[in-house]
Amino acid sequence: MSSTTTPLGTRPDLDAEEAGTRRRVLDLIASDGPVSAAELAAHLDLTAAAVRRHLALLEGEGQIAVHDGRAAGSPAKRGRPAKRYVVTSDGQAALSQQYSELASQALRFLAEVGGADAVRDFAARRVQELETRHADALAEAGADLSRRAEVLAEGLSDDGFAASARPVPGGMAIQLCQGHCPVQAVAAEFPELCEAEARAFSRMLGVHVQRLATLAHGGHVCTTNIPIIPVRPSTT
Incomplete structure (x- = not known):
């Protein structure tokens, strides 16, 4: 940068x-x-x-x-x-309005004293807050996956991610695009943040999603591919 x-x-x-x-x-x-x-x-x-x-x-x-x-x-x-x-x-x-170097220093210290597992635990805890924040809106969206992706994109935009949900030609998938990432520089050093976010999207949408690109690793947007299949009821 x-x-x-x-x-x-x-x-x-x-x-x-x-x-x-x-x-x-x-x-x-x-x-x-x-x-x-x-x-x-x-x-x-x-x-x-x-x-x-x-x-x-x-x-x-x-x-x-x-x-x-x-x-x-x-x-x-x-x-x-x-x-x-x-x-x-x-x-x-x-x-970006955040000073990312301080966050990077904190995660480096966490990795030093707690190891890689501590960083992964932090990333998982961080996305738990994301899931909780958008749970009600996604519940109101119902089972239609296209609508759920739109609601998630709207919520992420409110969080500062400049997100959109874009249908893929052919109608078999939607791409969730995030045009801005407030922690981009930190995620470039700690990809655990991106990995945990993708897993959270899978849980929130009820399908297995695939990360195609991230801002942190050279993409012009973070792109997550969402296959259009019915949401599976939770068995837990």
Whole structure:
């Protein structure tokens, strides 16, 4: 992660309104990316010129980058394809409001005095709170797995993960995408955090899920594949 990342809203040439709009653009790219300038303009009710200005500045600061492939399931089109943007590691740093090095130091100490099992126990305890926090909303969602994935994505967004639930072409799966991770830098060093979260998603949704990519290990989003099958009743 670059040490020269410019926090949003701190540049002297940006007034508060401009900084706020730029933050909205970055947030939307994090949650919906890869996304085009036209899609951003429509969602944010901005002119194409205004969006392009924000995109140019964010790209110049290294906080976003042009995605190097078509969006999943998008048909091939003639002519030059529209640029689609994703958030970079510097953009993730700008979004994060937490000081991750302190957390990393604490986990290093925990690993030193308690071993790998202590780190795994901590990760498991951390996601227990996640499960408890969203249990009622998931219960109200019923047995429909698509709806449960949507509710989980909404809850994760409220937690600061910029999450969305995206159907996979063919209708056999949903991808739960998290465009922001407040503990990304810590999880890069301690993958136990990501592993425990994926296991929690399996328990919360009632199906075996598969992690396809994580922000902590180079993905532009954390992507979890959710197969569309009926929720199995608990036997415990």
